[in-house]
Amino acid sequence: MAAIDIDGLTKQFGDVVAVNDLDLRVEEGEIFGFLGPNGAGKSTTIDILLDFVRPTAGTVTVLGHDAQREGEAVRRKTGVLPDAYHVYERLTGRQHLEFVLEMKGSSEDVNELLERVRIADAADRKAGGYSKGMRQRLVLAMALAGDPDLLVLDEPSTGLDPNGAREMREIIQEENERGTTVFFSSHVMEQVEAVCDRVAIINRGQLVAVDTIDGLRDATETGEVLYIYVSKLNEATIERVTELDGVGSASIDDGRIRVVVDDASKFAVLQAIDAHVTSIQDFSVVESSLEDLFVRYTEDEQEVRA
Numbered sequence: 001m002a003a004i005d006i007d008g009l010t011k012q013f014g015d016v017v018a019v020n021d022l023d024l025r026v027e028e029g030e031i032f033g034f035l036g037p038n039g040a041g042k043s044t045t046i047d048i049l050l051d052f053v054r055p056t057a058g059t060v061t062v063l064g065h066d067a068q069r070e071g072e073a074v075r076r077k078t079g080v081l082p083d084a085y086h087v088y089e090r091l092t093g094r095q096h097l098e099f100v101l102e103m104k105g106s107s108e109d110v111n112e113l114l115e116r117v118r119i120a121d122a123a124d125r126k127a128g129g130y131s132k133g134m135r136q137r138l139v140l141a142m143a144l145a146g147d148p149d150l151l152v153l154d155e156p157s158t159g160l161d162p163n164g165a166r167e168m169r170e171i172i173q174e175e176n177e178r179g180t181t182v183f184f185s186s187h188v189m190e191q192v193e194a195v196c197d198r199v200a201i202i203n204r205g206q207l208v209a210v211d212t213i214d215g216l217r218d219a220t221e222t223g224e225v226l227y228i229y230v231s232k233l234n235e236a237t238i239e240r241v242t243e244l245d246g247v248g249s250a251s252i253d254d255g256r257i258r259v260v261v262d263d264a265s266k267f268a269v270l271q272a273i274d275a276h277v278t279s280i281q282d283f284s285v286v287e288s289s290l291e292d293l294f295v296r297y298t299e300d301e302q303e304v305r306a
């Protein structure tokens, strides 16, 4: 059974097509990243999953339940970390969780939940005095209360410093190891890259890519980029490098040659340059980041539409 099965989903707000014939399947046990630029349709899709918004067309099944007809069942099995969640300043962390557990009718141990998100030490302090990271963890604990099968996280690392973001990532991974499927939207590419099994990229309501990060890299030919310092750097050098086997493209970049390696061994390319073009003084290899891939998948469409 898929954790999430989205089939032909369309949502129109007046003239605006927020989601346009979207098909997407998230398997149980995955950590799935849902990416797209502002206004791409991510929040609308998430709202439809949770039956906060009704679709114009199409169906969505979450954990085997029809999201529209059985929204109640979906919400019972799903923990949600919404965007810009507010905590109650005057209640302690512990009180927040006790309240949520009571609402969910769960007999889970509050202390264990506090430990899982690493705020046990601050449990009896008022949340008004919590730092941003602590608030975020408290909200995550509230999403985890009742042991959901699916966690839906909208931008989970908003406002966190690098350490906080790393801890959030570790907590997400731990929850996933406990068997929870994680569906999360983010603009923070590093976060997604570090934690997700697969990602979908949407743009203007449409799916533009869905794959593992390695798969996306392969598909976009932006696999690896070499930066090479050579003894003789000029246009003629670049022309000769471009003609070598396995070179996708070459250009001058900040006093170096930037070479995109196209389906070939980077060592073979380096050797060929050193032997046949100009001697190499130094080099570095950079794997294209998800950020590059994201831009690549979403910029073309925008140009066409502009």
Ligand SMILES: Nc1ncnc2c1ncn2[C@@H]1O[C@H](COP(=O)(O)OP(=O)(O)OP(=O)(O)O)[C@@H](O)[C@H]1O
Pocket (backbone or CB within 6 Å): 013, 016, 017, 018, 036, 037, 038, 039, 040, 041, 042, 043, 044, 045
């Ligand atoms: N209630 C609404 N009424 C009218 N238009 C809406 C409504 N909700 C969303 N939209 C429009 O639908 C499109 C998709 O918005 P959505 O919030 O789903 O994007 P998003 O990918 O979550 O963006 P962001 O990353 O900025 O949160 C946008 O053009 C938005 O203006």
